[in-house]
Amino acid sequence: MMGFFSKKKHLELPEFWLKYASHFKDKLPETISENTFVVLDTETTGFNMTKDRMLCIGALKLRDNTMVVKESFEVYVEQEHYDAESAEIHGILKKSKKERVTELEALQQFLAYAKNHVLVGHHVLFDVGMINAALRRNGLPQLLNKTLDTGLLYKRTLLISSVLRKKENYSLDELAEKFRISKKDRHTALGDTLITAIAFLVIMEKLKPKNLKDLFKKQNPPKFGL
Amino acid sequence: MKNTISERVADFLKKFPPFNILAEHQLEKLSYEVTIIHKENNSLVFAEKEPPHNFFYVVHKGAVALTKKGSQQMLDICDEGDIFGLRPLLAHENYKLQATAREETILYAIPIQEFRPIALENQQVGDFLIESFASNTRNPYSLKHRGKLYGVPNETEGNPETKMLDLQPVRYSTNLVTCSKETQIKSLAASMTQRNVGCVLVTQDGLPIGIITNKDLRNKVATGLVSITENAEAIMSSPVITYSKDLTITQAQMALMKSQISHLCLTEDGTTDTPAIGILSKHDVMVALGNNPAVLMRAIKRATDSQRLRTVRYSILNLLQGYLEQNIPMGLVCKIISELNDATIKQVIQICVDQMETPPPVKFTWLAMGSQGRGEQLLTTDQDNAILYEDVPTEKKEETQAYFLQLGKQISTELNLVGFEYCPAEMMASNPLWCHSLEEWKEVTSHWMNNPGPDEILLSSIFFDFNVNYGEKALADELSLHIFENAKKYPQFLTHLASGALQNPSPSGFFRDFLVEQDGEHKDFFDLKLRALMPIIDAARVLILSHAIKSINNTAERYEKLAELEPKNKELYLAASYASKALLKFRTRQGLQHNDSGRYIALDQLNKEEKIKLKRTFKTIKEIQELLQVRFQVKNLLR
Numbered sequence: 009m010m011g012f013f014s015k016k017k018h019l020e021l022p023e024f025w026l027k028y029a030s031h032f033k034d035k036l037p038e039t040i041s042e043n044t045f046v047v048l049d050t051e052t053t054g055f056n057m058t059k060d061r062m063l064c065i066g067a068l069k070l071r072d073n074t075m076v077v078k079e080s081f082e083v084y085v086e087q088e089h090y091d092a093e094s095a096e097i098h099g100i101l102k103k104s105k106k107e108r109v110t111e112l113e114a115l116q117q118f119l120a121y122a123k124n125h126v127l128v129g130h131h132v133l134f135d136v137g138m139i140n141a142a143l144r145r146n147g148l149p150q151l152l153n154k155t156l157d158t159g160l161l162y163k164r165t166l167l168i169s170s171v172l173r174k175k176e177n178y179s180l181d182e183l184a185e186k187f188r189i190s191k192k193d194r195h196t197a198l199g200d201t202l203i204t205a206i207a208f209l210v211i212m213e214k215l216k217p218k219n220l221k222d223l224f225k226k227q228n229p230p231k232f233g234l
Numbered sequence: 235m236k237n238t239i240s241e242r243v244a245d246f247l248k249k250f251p252p253f254n255i256l257a258e259h260q261l262e263k264l265s266y267e268v269t270i271i272h273k274e275n276n277s278l279v280f281a282e283k284e285p286p287h288n289f290f291y292v293v294h295k296g297a298v299a300l301t302k303k304g305s306q307q308m309l310d311i312c313d314e315g316d317i318f319g320l321r322p323l324l325a326h327e328n329y330k331l332q333a334t335a336r337e338e339t340i341l342y343a344i345p346i347q348e349f350r351p352i353a354l355e356n357q358q359v360g361d362f363l364i365e366s367f368a369s370n371t372r373n374p375y376s377l378k379h380r381g382k383l384y385g386v387p388n389e390t391e392g393n394p395e396t397k398m399l400d401l402q403p404v405r406y407s408t409n410l411v412t413c414s415k416e417t418q419i420k421s422l423a424a425s426m427t428q429r430n431v432g433c434v435l436v437t438q439d440g441l442p443i444g445i446i447t448n449k450d451l452r453n454k455v456a457t458g459l460v461s462i463t464e465n466a467e468a469i470m471s472s473p474v475i476t477y478s479k480d481l482t483i484t485q486a487q488m489a490l491m492k493s494q495i496s497h498l499c500l501t502e503d504g505t506t507d508t509p510a511i512g513i514l515s516k517h518d519v520m521v522a523l524g525n526n527p528a529v530l531m532r533a534i535k536r537a538t539d540s541q542r543l544r545t546v547r548y549s550i551l552n553l554l555q556g557y558l559e560q561n562i563p564m565g566l567v568c569k570i571i572s573e574l575n576d577a578t579i580k581q582v583i584q585i586c587v588d589q590m591e592t593p594p595p596v597k598f599t600w601l602a603m604g605s606q607g608r609g610e611q612l613l614t615t616d617q618d619n620a621i622l623y624e625d626v627p628t629e630k631k632e633e634t635q636a637y638f639l640q641l642g643k644q645i646s647t648e649l650n651l652v653g654f655e656y657c658p659a660e661m662m663a664s665n666p667l668w669c670h671s672l673e674e675w676k677e678v679t680s681h682w683m684n685n686p687g688p689d690e691i692l693l694s695s696i697f698f699d700f701n702v703n704y705g706e707k708a709l710a711d712e713l714s715l716h717i718f719e720n721a722k723k724y725p726q727f728l729t730h731l732a733s734g735a736l737q738n739p740s741p742s743g744f745f746r747d748f749l750v751e752q753d754g755e756h757k758d759f760f761d762l763k764l765r766a767l768m769p770i771i772d773a774a775r776v777l778i779l780s781h782a783i784k785s786i787n788n789t790a791e792r793y794e795k796l797a798e799l800e801p802k803n804k805e806l807y808l809a810a811s812y813a814s815k816a817l818l819k820f821r822t823r824q825g826l827q828h829n830d831s832g833r834y835i836a837l838d839q840l841n842k843e844e845k846i847k848l849k850r851t852f853k854t855i856k857e858i859q860e861l862l863q864v865r866f867q868v869k870n871l872l873r
Contacts, residue, residue, distance in 0.1 A: 068239065073272040077240050077265065166658055186656065188295070188647065190242075198238035206340065209272040213338060 024116045025148055031124035032152050038219050040212070045070040045156070046121070047128045047208060049200040050135045053087070057141050061087060062111070065118055065139070066197030069125070070205055081121045082198045084108040112146050115139070126220070128156045130180045130204045158183065158208050160227045165214040183207045240265040243342060246294060250315035252353075252362040260352050269343040270294075273335035276829055280319060282332045289343035290320035296339025300331045311336065311548060314541075324350075324363070336829065337653075408512045412437045415444065415467040419455055422446065422466055433497045435510055436470045442499050442510045444470030449496065471495075478504030479511055490516055527553065527570050534577045539585065540651040543578055547653045550574050554612060555826050564815040565790060572609040576602075576703060582652060583704045586645045594641070595634055598623035600704040603661065607701040608771070608787045610818055613825040613832060617646065617654040618696060621663040622709050625673045638669050661696060672709055676716050683720050686730035688737075694727075695734060695772060698779065699787050714784045721779055728780050732866035735772030736859055738764060759834035762821050766851060770814050773858045776866070789814040803861070810858050813851035820848065 021029075037043050048067040054060035068080040086108045109117070118139070129135045132155045140150045162178050180203060183189075187210050189203050217223035236244075244265035247253040253261060269289065273279060279298060280287060291298070293312050300310040300318060312318045312333075322329050323346040353359045412435045413422045422434050426448075436444035446469055454460045454469045475493055477486070479500045489498055496516045502508035530549055537543045550571065557567045583600055587593070604618035605611040621642050626634045642663030650656055663669050670678060679697070682690040698717065702710045721727055774792040781799055786792050793811035797804045825832025840848070862868065 066238070073274075075270045077237070077243060077268045077270065080237055080239050082237050166660065185643075185647070188650065196238050199242065202239050202242060206272070210338065213272075213274050 021148070024119060028119040028123070029152060034124060036124065036126065036154070036220060038221070040217060040220060040223065041072040043071070043220055044125045045128045045208070046125045046153075047201050047205040048122075048132075048135055049129060049197045049204060050138050051197045052138055055134075057137050060138075061085070062114070062138050062142060063087065064197040065114060066199070066201045067118070067121060068198070068201050068205060070128070070208070073209065075205060080198060080201070081118070083114045083117055085111050085114045111142050115142055115146060115148070122151075122153060124153065126156055127151070127153045128158065128204065128208055130158045130183070130200070130207070131177075132157045154224070156208075156223065157227060158204055158211060161211045161215065162207070164226050165211055180204065180207075236262050236266055239270075240268070243268050243270075246315075247292065247342070250292070250317075252359040255356065255358045255362070256352065257356075260356070264344065264348055264352065267345050267348045269345075271341045271343055273298075273339040273341060275335055275337050275339075277335050279333035279335065279341070280329050282330065283328050285328055286322040286326075287319070287343075288347065289345055290317060290323055290349070291333075292317050292342045292344060294340040294342050297336040298333050298339060298341070299336045300333055302331060313545075320346075320363070324353075410435060410510060410513060412510075413466055414438065415465060415470065417466045418462075419451075419460070419464055419466065419469065420462040423451060423455075423462070431513075432515060433513060434466075435474070435499060435513065436466050436472075437510065440509045442474045442476065442501065442506055444472035445474050445497060445499060446470045447495075447497055474499045474506055474510075476501045476504060476506050476510075477514075481514070486514055527574060530574055531577055534574065534581050537581055537585075540582060540648045543581060543652045547578065550578075551613075551826070554822070558819065558823055558826065564819050568609055568612065568788065568790075568815075568818070571612050572606075575606065575611060578652060579606075579649065579654075580704050582648050583645055586641060586648055589644070590637075590641060592637075594623075595630070595637055596624035596626055597706040597709065598638060599702055599706050599709045600645070600663065601700040601710060602703045603700050604696050606703075607699040608789060609701070610771075610789060612818065612822045616657040617649050618657050618661045619646070619663050619703070620661075620668040620697070620700065621670070622675055622713060623671050624706075624709065625671045631671075634671070635666070635669060639664065639666060642669050672712060675713055679713070679717055680720055683717070683724050683727045686727050688734070691730055691734035694731065695775060698775060701787050711784075718779075718782045718784065721782070728776060729866045729868060731779065732773075732776045732862045733868045735769065735776050735862060736868060738769045738772070758836075760837050761833065762817065762824070762835050763831075763833040766848070766855065767814075767817050767821065769855050769859060770810060770817065770851075773862055774810070774814070776862060780866075790818075806854070806857055806861065809854045813854040816847060817851055820844075 046067050047070055048065065050062050050066075051064040052060050052062050062085050064082070064084045066080070066082050068075050084107065127136065136151055136153075136155055143150060159178055162183060180200060184203050184207070187207055189206050212223075215223075215226055217226055240262070244261050247265060248256075248261055253264075256264070271291075273296070279291065282302070293314055293316050295314065298312045298316075298318060300312065310318075318333060319329065353363060409429065409431060411425060411429050411431050411433075413425070415436050415438065417436075426432070426434055433445060433447040435442050436446065444466070446466060450469045450471065455462055460468050475489075475495060476499045477489060479502070481489070481498075481500065486498060490496070498514040499510050500512040500514055501510050530546060530553065533546050533549075534543065537546065553574075554567070554571055557570075579600075579602070599622045601607070601620045601622055602618070603620060604616075606618060619642075621638050623634065623638055642665075646656070646662050646664040656662065661668055679694070682694045682697075686694075700710065771789045774789045774796075777796055778786060778792045781796070783792075783795060783799075786795055790811045793807045793814065797807035797811070800807070820835075821832040823832070824835055837845070
């Protein structure tokens with residue numbers, strides 16, 4: 009992992025990044041119950057990775073089927089780029105009373121929170137992409153964490169059969185409805201995080217992965233044998 | 235301190251006592267300290283004699299059973315919003331009961347350290363706790379409210395606890411209807427009707443002096459012995475037999491039997507010298523005992539929401555367990571439990587239809603498929619269902635399907651709440667593929683039958699066991715007719731269906747050993763459903779379809795009918811009928827024992843007798859499969 013960036017670049021990177029990167033020297037525990045999962049969601053001004061910006065990052069830690077409410081993470085980001093349409097969806101107005109921090113500060117806090125834990129999200133690659141875009145803007149390398157996508161995992165809970173026209177994508181709303189999770193805080197980062205976390209737990213109970221490696225494997229579509 | 239999640243937790247907690255009495259800032263602070271815990275089905279929250287945790291628990295979703303070690307008896311079931319595991323924390327003692335998740339459960343763990351000062355500070359919270367511990371109920375408030383509902387005797391809620399009869403105080407109706415001894419019979423009968431009660435108490439100076447029940451009206455008035463213009467005194471039974479309100483269910487049962495009466499009057503101290511406080515009817519006792527299908531049926535029909543139906547479901551499972559223990563014939567058990575399941579589903583559908591903004595645009599039928607359709611769904615297994623509605627003009631097609639999809643979705647969600655798991659293959663009316671008009675269904679089934687690939691055969695085998703659960707039976711009949719006609723036109727279809735029925739892996743190996751699963755989650759378990767039940771069920775379906783017999787869905791009954799139709803194979807069919815019942819019973823027993831679907835069996839936990847019984851059914855399965863092979867010439871198909 010450490011060979012990822014060169015020695016020279018190494019020197020230019022800020023302290024907080026080095027600290028974050030150093031966590032990856034440790035191997036992740038093998039069993040599911042020993043692992044801490046960081047379930048995350050970002051609210052953004054839109055879906056364009058270059059133009060749009062993060063408004064908020066929400067995350068919580070899940071370990072051995074347990075999450076501690078006060079250990080959850082919620083940070084609002086100061087905005088220059090601003091899109092009225094999207095703000096309406098998320099209800100985060102530019103001048104709301106929430107305390108906000110700079111993008112760099114938000115990233116710094118998130119890296120300190122996430123460490124080397126596995127990141128879990130619904131369509132997680134979007135959230136990771138948003139964070140990576142922000143990292144790039146601030147002259148930092150990409151996230152090093154492994155990821156798990158509840159959208160992909162959910163598909164694996166459905167029966168494997170060609171008769172069932174599986175949808176390409178299942179939205180978080182569909183999962184929430186399916187698992188009867190309240191959708192009250194939909195479209196707040198931390199609210200969506202909680203829904204994702206519960207969906208993740210329900211999915212894990214259905215899939216019953218043997219260990220972490222097995223869980224990663226289950227994200228891939230099944231291979232058919234004869 | 236707060237965040238979005240702690241607000242969410244607070245929103246939930248404030249609906250339930252004692253949290254509803256907390257001040258906002260107290261609740262906010264408490265919610266922030268909560269830990270959210272996910273518990274798998276059958277996993278332990280705490281064990282008996284374990285030292286207390288730093289938390290007590292509130293059930294957010296799911297259910298937790300409190301039991302005494304070494305006994306299957308459930309002392310209590312904690313449902314949404316119920317608190318448990320608090321008393322040991324306050325009393326500084328070890329847990330006295332064991333708490334296990336009865337289904338997938340989410341708990342809020344509340345740290346006692348944060349809660350204790352609030353309990354001490356807030357008088358009302360303290361009172362709530364004292365009262366709930368003293369009365370040994372989780373929620374004394376709801377008990378108080380119970381029975382006050384107009385004309386409705388105490389409901390069946392909390393039925394699972396009734397196994398501890400001697401300790402359970404009886405729940406009685408406080409909906410007292412009284413009259414004086416001068417009241418005219420006509421007017422007292424009118425008030426009984428109006429308030430929907432079966433008896434009226436005759437009082438003098440507030441004390442009970444007589445009682446008049448439906449039976450008195452029938453025997454003494456309706457027969458013409460006494461005129462309706464006479465006074466209550468003429469027909470009342472006097473003196474009143476009274477008991478103390480602290481009566482337990484067992485005592486009440488004894489009392490009712492001893493004096494051969496249908497109503498007991500409860501007074502403050504159990505004598506006629508104190509005012510009456512309630513009436514206990516035979517019905518109340520029966521509901522409390524929960525061992526009577528008729529009573530459960532009434533409870534289902536009275537239910538107005540899924541939550542209530544869910545508690546009735548627990549009683550149905552209790553009843554089922556009792557039947558199996560007493561070795562009641564499986565055919566009968568199937569009938570009764572299916573009827574109750576059926577009524578539950580009907581009630582859910584009725585509730586959902588009523589909740590829709592507009593009534594259904596055309597007539598529709600709710601079809602149960604798979605095991606529910608065959609009336610073999612004893613334990614709660616997956617929901618397999620479909621909607622069939624009347625044909626509509628082309629321009630209305632879209633909006634009609636949208637309506638029924640929404641209805642299907644709603645019903646499916648509510649069924650899930652009651653305890654019917656979602657079908658993992660999405661074979662549910664909420665799926666556009668399983669929600670069609672009659673014309674569309676005819677097309678779909680024709681397509682399956684004309685192009686019998688493996689998928690189509692699988693779909694047919696699930697769908698063709700359909701049974702009307704709710705709605706217009708004529709629609710389903712028309713569809714059945716269509717299917718039979720089609721089957722005649724395409725005899726190939728039956729051959730393919732037979733071939734499908736032979737696809738299931740064999741239950742025993744070369745040396746007559748059980749074949750267990752080779753890998754996966756259920757490694758080394760025996761798959762009872764796939765290897766034993768499915769072959770025998772599938773075979774019955776093909777055979778009965780080939781005789782064009784409709785409206786017999788139950789596998790055992792199908793074989794009985796076949797025995798009638800083909801006397802030369804009578805013995806084999808009767809053996810198959812017996813085997814299907816034996817296997818179903820086996821599965822149900824296993825399921826109840828392990829609180830799951832009973833599909834996978836750990837062979838090392840079976841005793842010799844059980845293994846022999848199971849193997850005997852395999853022989854029948856093999857013979858039935860041979861019959862299919864010969865009759866439908868399956869060998870000719872590419873196998």
